[in-house]
Amino acid sequence: MFKTNIEPRVSETDGVGHINNTTIPIWFEAGRNKLFKLFTPDSSFENWKMIILNMNVDYVDQIFFGKDAEVFTWVKRIGNTSLELYEEIRQDNRLCAKGTAVYVNHDVKKGKSEVIPEDIRSELEKHKYSENVE
Numbered sequence: 001m002f003k004t005n006i007e008p009r010v011s012e013t014d015g016v017g018h019i020n021n022t023t024i025p026i027w028f029e030a031g032r033n034k035l036f037k038l039f040t041p042d043s044s045f046e047n048w049k050m051i052i053l054n055m056n057v058d059y060v061d062q063i064f065f066g067k068d069a070e071v072f073t074w075v076k077r078i079g080n081t082s083l084e085l086y087e088e089i090r091q092d093n094r095l096c097a098k099g100t101a102v103y104v105n106h107d108v109k110k111g112k113s114e115v116i117p118e119d120i121r122s123e124l125e126k127h128k129y130s131e132n133v134e
Contacts, residue, residue, distance in 0.1 A: 001127055002073040004031040006089075008065045019063040024097050025055060028087050031071030032101070035085075035127075038120050039105060049114075051106040053082065057099040063091050074129035078121060081105050081113040086129045 006027050014020040032050075039049035063069055069091040077084040082104040089097040104113045116124070 001129075002031060002034045004033070004071040004073070006030065006069045006071060008063065008067070008069060010065060013065040017064065019065065019069075021059060024057055024059070024063075024089065024099075027069065027071055027089055028055070028057070028073075028097075028099060028101065031073040031087060032085070035073065035075075035124075038123055046108075048108055049105050050103045052101060052103055054102040055099065056101075057097060059097055061094050061096045063089065063096045067091055069096070073127070075124045075127045076100065076129045078116065078124050081115055083116065083124060 008019055012019050012023040036050055037043065040047050069089055072088045072090065074086045075083055076086040082102060085101045085103070087099050087101065088095060105116050106112070107114050
């Protein structure tokens with residue numbers, strides 16, 4: 001599991017007093033930064049590998065300004081060229097949002113997907129999701 005702390009910003013807070021729903025996908029993406037580094041160690045877009053294919057978000061509870069939130073990112077499934085993530089955002093140990101994202105390992109220069117290398121696959125295995133987590 002990858003864990004990322006988020007400090008909510010005033011600009012992310014809407015008129016109702018909670019973090020706006022459009023912010024949640026951005027926070028989920030922030031939780032994927034360590035995963036992106038596995039595929040593109042230099043973080044350059046010229047060598048970028050991770051292309052998102054699908055993302056789903058379930059809003060479970062409100063998130064508020066003034067208290068840090070945590071993004072948890074697990075690897076749910078590893079395919080030949082793609083992987084599925086399971087993600088949660090928690091604040092005060094409350095589940096506030098959960099979702100999934102599917103990425104493909106893609107060679108931008110060649111314009112096609114590539115097999116996930118064994119060294120990356122081994123590292124991904126260390127972050128596998130278990131139904132016993134919640």
